[in-house]
Amino acid sequence: MSVTELPQATTGGLYTEIQQFYARQMHLLDDGRVEEWAGTFTPDGVFAANAQPVPAVGREAITAAAAAATEAYARAGVQRRHWLGMVSVEGVDDGVVRARCYALVIETPQGGRPEIKASTLCEDRVVRVDGAWRIEDRRITRDDLI
Template sequence: MAPPLPELPETADGRLYAEIQRFYARQVRLLGEGDVDRWALTFTEDAVFEQEAPADKVFAGNAPPVRTGRAAIAAAARGAVGERRADGRVRRYLIGMLTVRPASDGAVHTRYDAVLVQTPRGGPCELHLSTTGRDELVRHDDGWLVRHRVNSHDSVAGSHTGTEQEEHHGRSDT
């Protein structure tokens, strides 16, 4: 007889899970299409965006690894998108392995794996990087906004996949 499966942590119901999937689908499409202004609106005004990444993989390579505020997040993304457009590169963001956990304060904590695929002008598609993302989302009007994002690039020495505590950005849901 096989051992029992471990209990899974409390997760979102199907409706909430689908809402969060739609949020990410829209968000990554906006960034992939280079619509930085609309993409930035998917973050709260005071959002924090952290990247645990090699210097050349932090957006345009000249952005700080931690950006605070929608304007700073948009500025870093704008530089990266501009560089890609100038070089004729197309980038797509694929998100999967999504975990959605509601918090007692109404926020939602997510964890996902992301693969960034890039196609240079006239060239073959290539894997740009893979990363684990951990977000804290808050409801806004009829949708969601990112309040805190941590992206851990797999190529970083000592990169981790995130513990329960890290997934909740150091906060307890109880």
């Protein structure tokens, strides 16, 4: 298969669904709606990042970690945004996909200029649960830490 070809299972509708899922998920996080954001993970989901010593496992731990970060940004008067691009989607089997994208984390202090704080690779195992997409396993790799 050439680089420009996508497997049939990852064309059209599936790719659009995953793109929309990511957009909604990042809007929730950037808006500070951490419980709803954590709800986009499976109950036993994993959020691992090379910037963190141990992964957050399960929605409760994922919620707590996101809430702590969100509260710290709010106290500092910083708006954080995530910009995802170069999304690729590979169908593994029915109801399970692997998605990979680049994510930029942009921070804007109140009254200040935006700054790219991190460039990352995001690798997800995304599963369909009761008709909705959920992250089962997320691996974040910050480029400056590899």
